[in-house]
Amino acid sequence: MTADPPAASPPSSSPRPAEDPRAPRPHLSRAHLLALLEQMLRIRRFEDRCAELYSYEKIRGFLHLYDGEEAVAVGAMRALAPEDAVVATYREHGHALARGVPMTTVMAELFGKQEGCSRGRGGSMHLFDKATRFYGGNAIVGGGLPLAAGLALAHKLRGEPAVVACFFGEGASAEGAFHETLNLAALWTLPVLFVCENNRYAMGTALRYEESEQQIARKAASYNLAAVTVDGMDVVAMEAATREAATAIRRGGGPRFIEAETYRFRAHSMFDAQLYRDKEEVEAWRAKGPIRRFRSWLEQAGLLHPRDLEEIEARIAAEIEEAVRFAEAGSWEPLEDLERFVTSAPAAETAP
Ligand SMILES: Cc1ncc(C[n+]2csc(CCOP(=O)(O)OP(=O)(O)O)c2C)c(N)n1
Numbered sequence: 001m002t003a004d005p006p007a008a009s010p011p012s013s014s015p016r017p018a019e020d021p022r023a024p025r026p027h028l029s030r031a032h033l034l035a036l037l038e039q040m041l042r043i044r045r046f047e048d049r050c051a052e053l054y055s056y057e058k059i060r061g062f063l064h065l066y067d068g069e070e071a072v073a074v075g076a077m078r079a080l081a082p083e084d085a086v087v088a089t090y091r092e093h094g095h096a097l098a099r100g101v102p103m104t105t106v107m108a109e110l111f112g113k114q115e116g117c118s119r120g121r122g123g124s125m126h127l128f129d130k131a132t133r134f135y136g137g138n139a140i141v142g143g144g145l146p147l148a149a150g151l152a153l154a155h156k157l158r159g160e161p162a163v164v165a166c167f168f169g170e171g172a173s174a175e176g177a178f179h180e181t182l183n184l185a186a187l188w189t190l191p192v193l194f195v196c197e198n199n200r201y202a203m204g205t206a207l208r209y210e211e212s213e214q215q216i217a218r219k220a221a222s223y224n225l226a227a228v229t230v231d232g233m234d235v236v237a238m239e240a241a242t243r244e245a246a247t248a249i250r251r252g253g254g255p256r257f258i259e260a261e262t263y264r265f266r267a268h269s270m271f272d273a274q275l276y277r278d279k280e281e282v283e284a285w286r287a288k289g290p291i292r293r294f295r296s297w298l299e300q301a302g303l304l305h306p307r308d309l310e311e312i313e314a315r316i317a318a319e320i321e322e323a324v325r326f327a328e329a330g331s332w333e334p335l336e337d338l339e340r341f342v343t344s345a346p347a348a349e350t351a352p
Contacts, residue, residue: 024243024247036078037291040070040235043093046093046323062124064269068199069232083133084164086165087167088144088167089168091264095134099129103319114330115331142176144168149164151164152192163246166192168196170200170207190254194258196257233288
């Protein structure tokens with residue numbers, strides 16, 4: 001895929017529906033492009049606030065930020081339909097927000113409150129939301145891949161035309177679960193889209209110290225499925241690649257694989273001195289960051305004006321304030337509920 005900013009399509013008067021996620025190509029109306037920018041900014045500002053709240057100990061436990069990688073989830077989610085399912089990793093705030101999980105319930109979950117999307121039992125690494133078919137949130141590296149294949153198998157057996165989008169880091173490609181899942185998904189032509197977020201580091205381990213084959217898409221292709229490498233800092237390239245792949249999957253073509261080349265700007269989690277990389281390297285990646293680059297392209301193309309940006313920022317700030325208020329006002333789950341959900345119970349009792 002090209003690293004250059006995309007060319008805008010004809011104006012939004014075109015008869016093609018602008019927002020159908022199942023269309024094989026993105027319809028790049030101005031509204032669509034601004035929505036992509038807003039979604040990336042929304043995730044960035046939300047996580048900046050999370051980092052702040054972490055220092056006040058409002059949020060505790062693990063916290064893995066997606067700072068720098070927003071274009072991957074935002075572009076990909078735009079090409080998924082409501083009936084599709086999403087499986088992600090512990091670095092999943094951006095995926096949850098882009099998928100439509102309400103920011104209020106995500107923030108409450110990070111606070112550990114029972115109004116959170118996982119009743120405050122999961123925290124940052126285990127966001128879950130039935131309404132948007134967001135299956136989480138998984139602390140185990142590579143743990144989401146077999147789950148995604150299982151969901152895809154269920155879709156296939158039921159004859160449902162849904163795609164399962166499974167996000168994971170390049171570190172997962174060193175796990176057995178990656179190889180077992182890709183093998184079965186290809187063998188059984190499962191409707192699953194694998195999205196590898198290659199941010200070049202698995203905690204403090206650089207890709208070159210970890211993988212004999214550093215092009216993860218090539219690894220994936222060895223399982224006989226179509227695999228492409230995409231500029232994961234380019235939100236439109238991500239959307240286009242996802243639409244193309246999801247369309248092929250919906251047509252019964254079996255699994256697809258996208259390796260998104262990206263970078264995380266912040267530490268692996270809140271406990272990480274980052275001794276494994278130079279500041280210059282981080283700065284060089286920041287210069288080609290997904291928000292900065294997209295924003296300046298929109299400005300140069302005359303599609304984004306200072307007033308638009310002010311409005312976007314104001315909307316986001318208000319939403320974050322509301323989410324923090326909601327989380328602060330939330331309640332702790334009562335101690336008597338401690339053993340609830342530990343063993344299975346009749347469905348009526350376990351329904352959230
Ligand atoms: C099976 C397993 N092994 C080790 C860990 C510890 N661990 C947590 S995150 C991580 C790095 C994973 O890197 P990557 O998959 O590239 O994702 P990223 O954090 O870069 O998004 C490791 C090794 C774990 N959670 N699960």
